[in-house]
Amino acid sequence: MRLIRLDIKGFKSFATETVIHFDEDVIGIVGPNGSGKSNIVDAIRWVLGEQKSKELRLDQMSNVIFNGTNKRKSGGLAQVSLTFENTKNFLPTEYNTITISRILYRSGESEYQLNGVNCRLKDITSLFLDTGIGSNSYAIIALGMVEDILNDKDNSRRKMFEQAA
Amino acid sequence: MRLIRLDIKGFKSFATETVIHFDEDVIGIVGPNGSGKSNIVDAIRWVLGEQKSKELRLDQMSNVIFNGTNKRKSGGLAQVSLTFENTKNFLPTEYNTITISRILYRSGESEYQLNGVNCRLKDITSLFLDTGIGSNSYAIIALGMVEDILNDKDNSRRKMFEQAA
Amino acid sequence: ATSQFIESFEKARLYFIEVFRSLFTEDDNCDLILTQPDNPLESSIEIIAKPKGKRPQTINQLSGGEKTLTAIALLFALYLLKPAPFCIFDEVDAPLDDANIFKFNKIIKKFSKDSQFIIVTHNKLTMAAVDTIYGVYMAEQGISGVSQVDFRDFETRDVGLQSLSS
Amino acid sequence: ATSQFIESFEKARLYFIEVFRSLFTEDDNCDLILTQPDNPLESSIEIIAKPKGKRPQTINQLSGGEKTLTAIALLFALYLLKPAPFCIFDEVDAPLDDANIFKFNKIIKKFSKDSQFIIVTHNKLTMAAVDTIYGVYMAEQGISGVSQVDFRDFETRDVGLQSLSS
Ligand SMILES: Nc1ncnc2c1ncn2[C@@H]1O[C@H](COP(=O)(O)OP(=O)(O)OP(=O)(O)O)[C@@H](O)[C@H]1O
Ligand SMILES: Nc1ncnc2c1ncn2[C@@H]1O[C@H](COP(=O)(O)OP(=O)(O)OP(=O)(O)O)[C@@H](O)[C@H]1O
Ligand SMILES: [Mg+2]
Ligand SMILES: [Mg+2]
Numbered sequence: 001m002r003l004i005r006l007d008i009k010g011f012k013s014f015a016t017e018t019v020i021h022f023d024e025d026v027i028g029i030v031g032p033n034g035s036g037k038s039n040i041v042d043a044i045r046w047v048l049g050e051q052k053s054k055e056l057r058l059d060q061m062s063n064v065i066f067n068g069t070n071k072r073k074s075g076g077l078a079q080v081s082l083t084f085e086n087t088k089n090f091l092p093t094e095y096n097t098i099t100i101s102r103i104l105y106r107s108g109e110s111e112y113q114l115n116g117v118n119c120r121l122k123d124i125t126s127l128f129l130d131t132g133i134g135s136n137s138y139a140i141i142a143l144g145m146v147e148d149i150l151n152d153k154d155n156s157r158r159k160m161f162e163q164a165a
Numbered sequence: 166m167r168l169i170r171l172d173i174k175g176f177k178s179f180a181t182e183t184v185i186h187f188d189e190d191v192i193g194i195v196g197p198n199g200s201g202k203s204n205i206v207d208a209i210r211w212v213l214g215e216q217k218s219k220e221l222r223l224d225q226m227s228n229v230i231f232n233g234t235n236k237r238k239s240g241g242l243a244q245v246s247l248t249f250e251n252t253k254n255f256l257p258t259e260y261n262t263i264t265i266s267r268i269l270y271r272s273g274e275s276e277y278q279l280n281g282v283n284c285r286l287k288d289i290t291s292l293f294l295d296t297g298i299g300s301n302s303y304a305i306i307a308l309g310m311v312e313d314i315l316n317d318k319d320n321s322r323r324k325m326f327e328q329a330a
Numbered sequence: 331a332t333s334q335f336i337e338s339f340e341k342a343r344l345y346f347i348e349v350f351r352s353l354f355t356e357d358d359n360c361d362l363i364l365t366q367p368d369n370p371l372e373s374s375i376e377i378i379a380k381p382k383g384k385r386p387q388t389i390n391q392l393s394g395g396e397k398t399l400t401a402i403a404l405l406f407a408l409y410l411l412k413p414a415p416f417c418i419f420d421e422v423d424a425p426l427d428d429a430n431i432f433k434f435n436k437i438i439k440k441f442s443k444d445s446q447f448i449i450v451t452h453n454k455l456t457m458a459a460v461d462t463i464y465g466v467y468m469a470e471q472g473i474s475g476v477s478q479v480d481f482r483d484f485e486t487r488d489v490g491l492q493s494l495s496s
Numbered sequence: 497a498t499s500q501f502i503e504s505f506e507k508a509r510l511y512f513i514e515v516f517r518s519l520f521t522e523d524d525n526c527d528l529i530l531t532q533p534d535n536p537l538e539s540s541i542e543i544i545a546k547p548k549g550k551r552p553q554t555i556n557q558l559s560g561g562e563k564t565l566t567a568i569a570l571l572f573a574l575y576l577l578k579p580a581p582f583c584i585f586d587e588v589d590a591p592l593d594d595a596n597i598f599k600f601n602k603i604i605k606k607f608s609k610d611s612q613f614i615i616v617t618h619n620k621l622t623m624a625a626v627d628t629i630y631g632v633y634m635a636e637q638g639i640s641g642v643s644q645v646d647f648r649d650f651e652t653r654d655v656g657l658q659s660l661s662s
Contacts, residue, residue: 001415001416002415002446003415003416003446012474013468013472013473013474014473014474015472015473015474016469016473016475018474018475018476019476020464020476021478022446022448023462024446024460024461024462025442025443025446025447025461026438026439026442026446026447026449026459026460026461026462027446027447027448027449027460027461027462027463027464028449028450028451028456028457028460028461028462028463028464029448029449029450029451029463029464029466030450030451030452030457030463030464030465030466031465031466031467032467032468034468035466035467035468035474036466036468036474036476037420037450037466038420038450039474040450040466040476041418041420041448041450044418044448066473068472069470069471069472069473070471071470071471071472072470072472072473084415090415145401145405146398146401146402146405146422149377149401149404149405150389150390150397150401152374152375155374157374157375157377157404158373158374158375160408161338161339161342161375161408163408164338164342164408164409164411164412165334165335165338165339165342165411165412
């Protein structure tokens with residue numbers, strides 16, 4: 001499986017539509033403090049189905065929607081789409097290219113889509129079951145996971161190991 | 166008060182006598198991972214009277230003595246001396262130059278010295294009372310203190326504030 | 331279930347030792363052990379580091395950078411156990427010195443033949459090691475924008491890097 | 497005791513706002529509040545950050561580097577309340593971008609007229625900002641040594657810096 005592109009709109013500080021292409025093997029993300037780098041990482045976790053707002057550094061999931069500045073009012077929805085090639089039939093589906101999308105409306109309603117077709121969160125997460133990806137997989141190696149290994153709080157080393165085993 | 170020099174011998178990875186002079190206002194300490202930079206910070210805390218082995222990253226205080234390598238046997242004692250000018254009569258004593266020393270023997274015995282004269286730990290800590298220094302004063306701003314402020318565990322912000330107030 | 335667990339654990343342990351030695355040196359050693367070997371399904375996991383010449387120590391006795399490097403070795407061991415198609419690192423290189431940053435980026439280069447890596451960083455050496463860079467910035471107050479940086483013209487690379495992270 | 501506490505708290509709060517603005521910008525704001533103003537001797541302390549243009553947020557909603565910079569501002573506020581003759585920073589600059597590292601070192605320069613600062617760092621910009629450098633190394637396996645670096649010949653400084661941290 002190979003990532004192709006990430007589309008972010010209305011998610012956290014990304015009020016306006018933003019696209020990131022993943023044409024290379026090793027992609028660097030740089031920028032000043034507070035510019036939005038970790039928000040991009042959060043967007044990827046979120047579209048893969050992360051349900052714990054704490055893992056996304058939020059008090060509640062609705063805080064994922066752009067909350068406005070004094071020059072621009074807050075957004076009505078947050079939407080993230082992740083598109084990838086299903087190389088080597090990595091995922092158990094006949095599609096070659098897959099786009100998963102997640103939308104959260106200010107009203108609290110959620111939508112999930114697989115190649116443009118509405119589906120349930122369950123359909124997205126079951127697609128990734130057992131692939132080493134999934135919103136709390138060790139594939140997302142944020143600084144926090146290094147700390148989890150070091151302090152081993154709540155037997156976190158064991159849990160990480162069980163996910164990989 | 167102005168620091169003059171730090172003498173370390175047998176303390177953690179500093180098996181051999183080491184001197185650091187503090188002739189300047191802003192002193193940088195650099196070097197590879199594991200070379201001993203944080204050990205120097207620990208040495209300063211220790212000679213100022215730090216009693217909590219956890220604060221010095223140790224399971225027990227005796228681990229502060231150089232514990233040997235396969236080419237050099239472990240040390241018999243750890244000794245640190247900190248010398249400073251008592252400018253503006255910062256400390257309530259008539260001396261102009263003060264050297265505080267702390268020694269821990271493998272046997273578990275401890276010695277404290279003030280300008281070469283044996284004294285009790287109490288004499289050293291009472292000297293620094295109310296000066297903003299002391300082994301757990303906010304004057305030692307290790308990375309850990311930034312984390313304490315951020316997570317506010319056990320009301321740490323309040324405790325830091327009370328020390329400074 | 332128990333025998334499968336033990337088998338995976340043993341595999342992860344060997345990967346861990348292998349990656350640890352490439353991040354530290356061939357003379358450095360380490361170990362991964364179950365604190366309760368007779369209760370494998372519940373046991374917690376202990377990490378032992380034996381840097382060359384020093385006595386064995388638990389991971390908590392290492393320096394800040396050595397701890398991070400050891401944890402990275404374990405993460406890569408889990409990755410080798412079940413390779414994910416992509417991995418994301420968010421500023422894990424912050425506590426590493428230059429030599430260790432080179433090793434970190436070298437091991438990413440090696441695994442990038444099989445998986446994609448997304449590396450968030452402030453470090454210039456890491457920026458020089460990746461294949462492409464996306465610069466993130468605050469376009470107007472409070473709104474993020476992204477711009478891909480093209481390093482095909484290598485002469486401008488360092489200049490570009492200078493201005494990129496501030 | 498209560499009135500003295502409130503008085504010190506108010507002083508610290510003003511220092512905090514002042515330092516915060518010099519580390520961020522003059523348009524950024526912050527606040528320090530007692531969560532239980534009617535129970536000052538027991539109350540915990542809340543930190544609010546209002547970066548320009550954005551809504552007020554608790555410190556936990558800021559980015560990694562913004563959090564560190566805000567915590568540094570609070571530490572300096574406590575320092576101004578009761579100036580210590582020396583302060584030690586152990587790699588606090590790790591999560592900061594280049595622009596914030598300049599500000600961090602600039603504020604240290606300013607306070608270094610009154611106190612000495614000992615700065616442990618891996619960062620080249622910080623190394624360039626200090627008055628003198630002690631290089632720490634492993635002399636033989638497991639044994640630390642220290643060597644003072646002399647930058648009086650400025651041409652060799654950058655070269656020296658390159659080799660220093662690895
Ligand atoms: N819902 C939201 N609406 C608008 N802005 C938000 C929202 N959630 C978070 N932000 C802003 O996003 C910014 C943080 O971005 P992020 O954590 O991605 O920074 P970063 O680039 O990773 O910085 P650092 O280098 O310090 O880690 C914060 O300033 C925060 O105020
Ligand atoms: N009692 C002891 N005897 C010998 N060596 C010790 C002792 N205590 C600690 N050490 C060694 O000192 C080294 C750590 O030094 P220190 O924490 O000062 O590193 P550092 O320079 O701060 O590195 P980093 O940049 O990674 O933070 C460790 O490798 C540890 O094994
Ligand atoms: Mg971040
Ligand atoms: Mg250290």
